[in-house]
Amino acid sequence: MKKxxxxxxxxxxxxxxxxxxxxxxxxxxxxxxxxxxxxxLLSTGNGKCNLSNRRLDxxxxxxxxxxxxxxxxxxxxxxxxxxxxxxxxxxxxxxxGYLYPRSGQASSVAEVLRRGIRDSGVRMExxxxxxxxxxFGDAAAGHFAVLTDSGTFEGDAVILACGSKAAPATGSDxxxxxLAESLGHTIIKPLPALVQLRCRENFYRQIAxxxxxxxxxxxxxxxxxxxxxxxxxxxxxxxxxxxxxxxxRFAARALDEKKPVTARIDFFPGxxxxxxxxxxCERAARRPEGAMEEFFTGWLPDKLSRFFLKYAGIRGERPAxxxxxxxxxxxxxxxxxxxxxxxxVNSFEHAQVCCGGVDVREVSPRTMESQKRRGLYxxxxxxxxxxxxxxxxxxxxxxxxxxxxxHAGV
Ligand SMILES: Cc1cc2nc3c(=O)[nH]c(=O)nc-3n(C[C@H](O)[C@H](O)[C@H](O)COP(=O)(O)OP(=O)(O)OC[C@H]3O[C@@H](n4cnc5c(N)ncnc54)[C@H](O)[C@@H]3O)c2cc1C
Numbered sequence: 102m103k104k105x106x107x108x109x110x111x112x113x114x115x116x117x118x119x120x121x122x123x124x125x126x127x128x129x130x131x132x133x134x135x136x137x138x139x140x141x142l143l144s145t146g147n148g149k150c151n152l153s154n155r156r157l158d159x160x161x162x163x164x165x166x167x168x169x170x171x172x173x174x175x176x177x178x179x180x181x182x183x184x185x186x187x188x189x190x191x192x193x194x195x196x197x198g199y200l201y202p203r204s205g206q207a208s209s210v211a212e213v214l215r216r217g218i219r220d221s222g223v224r225m226e227x228x229x230x231x232x233x234x235x236x237f238g239d240a241a242a243g244h245f246a247v248l249t250d251s252g253t254f255e256g257d258a259v260i261l262a263c264g265s266k267a268a269p270a271t272g273s274d275x276x277x278x279x280l281a282e283s284l285g286h287t288i289i290k291p292l293p294a295l296v297q298l299r300c301r302e303n304f305y306r307q308i309a310x311x312x313x314x315x316x317x318x319x320x321x322x323x324x325x326x327x328x329x330x331x332x333x334x335x336x337x338x339x340x341x342x343x344x345x346x347x348x349x350r351f352a353a354r355a356l357d358e359k360k361p362v363t364a365r366i367d368f369f370p371g372x373x374x375x376x377x378x379x380x381x382c383e384r385a386a387r388r389p390e391g392a393m394e395e396f397f398t399g400w401l402p403d404k405l406s407r408f409f410l411k412y413a414g415i416r417g418e419r420p421a422x423x424x425x426x427x428x429x430x431x432x433x434x435x436x437x438x439x440x441x442x443x444x445x446v447n448s449f450e451h452a453q454v455c456c457g458g459v460d461v462r463e464v465s466p467r468t469m470e471s472q473k474r475r476g477l478y479x480x481x482x483x484x485x486x487x488x489x490x491x492x493x494x495x496x497x498x499x500x501x502x503x504x505x506x507x508h509a510g511v
Pocket of ligand 1: 109110111112113114115132133134135138139140141142144145146147150151152153229230231232262263264265267268271272273274275276277452453454480481482483491492493494495496498
């Protein structure tokens with residue numbers, strides 16, 4: 102008799118897991134509570150789906166066990182991932198190491214996975230919410246009954262691939278955590294990550310809409326938590342953009358622990374201190390009678406330079422030559438180490454992923470099998486693994502899904 106595998110959740114990891122379980126010979130059923138599989142995929146990479154990255158290493162992931170994500174990926178590495186997608190019909194486009202489907206459409210990735218599911222004979226059930234998983238026998242037995250609103254599905258193995266709580270409109274409502282917990286797993290509190298930061302100060306309306314290259318470092322009680330450089334976006338409530346997303350999970354965790362969090366922004370990233378100081382002096386020397394409101398023209402957006410002057414207490418009509426050394430130093434501090442207090446991270450609705458999830462120390466990175474219950478496998482963002490922006494979260498979803506499917510299916 103064929104082994105029966107039930108996969109819960111038809112997102113990136115669940116669809117991959119189902120294809121590999123079926124290819125391994127198992128009678129595979131994929132349960133999804135939304136009306137279509139792969140909804141989240143459609144919004145990935147701004148609709149273009151950044152499906153992986155040529156630069157993959159430990160530094161791209163955060164997890165309770167720092168070695169876990171890459172160990173999983175080694176079980177289904179980039180080369181095999183690309184072969185898998187090419188086999189499904191995707192032609193890969195490499196944009197400086199960031200990998201996309203050449204179609205430029207995330208929908209094509211979702212579509213070929215749906216086709217892969219059909220072609221490998223997976224039974225797909227949509228509008229099928231899983232509300233419980235019952236186990237029979239002791240923890241070593243490996244026999245399951247998956248309870249849904251439309252009936253019970255029995256399996257010799259179950260793959261939990263329900264995602265996190267991020268972007269719940271796409272289906273990942275956090276119910277996977279309850280299922281994992283009911284099966285004996287520990288959940289590390291999930292918090293929004295790759296998300297915007299809300300700031301305490303009320304001046305953000307004045308500078309909303311500005312996009313500028315900057316370095317953002319995050320601080321708590323004198324400790325530098327994280328930093329990143331890229332295009333910063335100023336919004337009416339705080340800060341956004343890739344460098345903010347990359348550090349946001351550290352803000353979420355620290356704020357959740359009731360620690361104060363400050364972001365320090367350097368608007369001239371990578372420039373030595375002396376170079377910026379010399380440039381300020383040169384500008385002042387070149388046009389000593391020029392009004393300060395024109396001082397940064399061509400160097401910084403006008404809206405931002407007006408704000409900086411106000412913030413440093415310097416009136417725009419003053420000639421550059423009238424500024425004291427102390428005033429220049431104050432201005433320099435504002436543009437190089439602008440401090441803003443973080444009040445909160447935006448909610449799960451706005452987050453691309455979650456930090457936290459099922460404790461990976463309870464899962465084998467070689468097979469994705471639970472160490473709590475034989476025959477139970479876990480994959481994807483449900484686990485306590487979060488990658489930085491750049492295709493890393495999807496790569497973890499493909500790899501963990503494939504590894505889980507291959508092992509559950511035999
Ligand atoms: C806006 C946005 C852009 C992103 N862009 C990128 C990107 O370009 N590159 C990248 O690497 N990552 C990106 N990510 C992150 C990436 O999409 C996720 O990490 C990845 O999709 C996680 O896959 P998953 O299979 O673990 O979970 P999901 O894709 O969330 O799938 C989980 C599935 O399980 C279903 N489900 C949940 N609970 C139940 C239940 N009880 N019963 C039945 N079904 C259930 C859900 O409906 C869902 O279909 C982005 C995320 C967002 C929100």
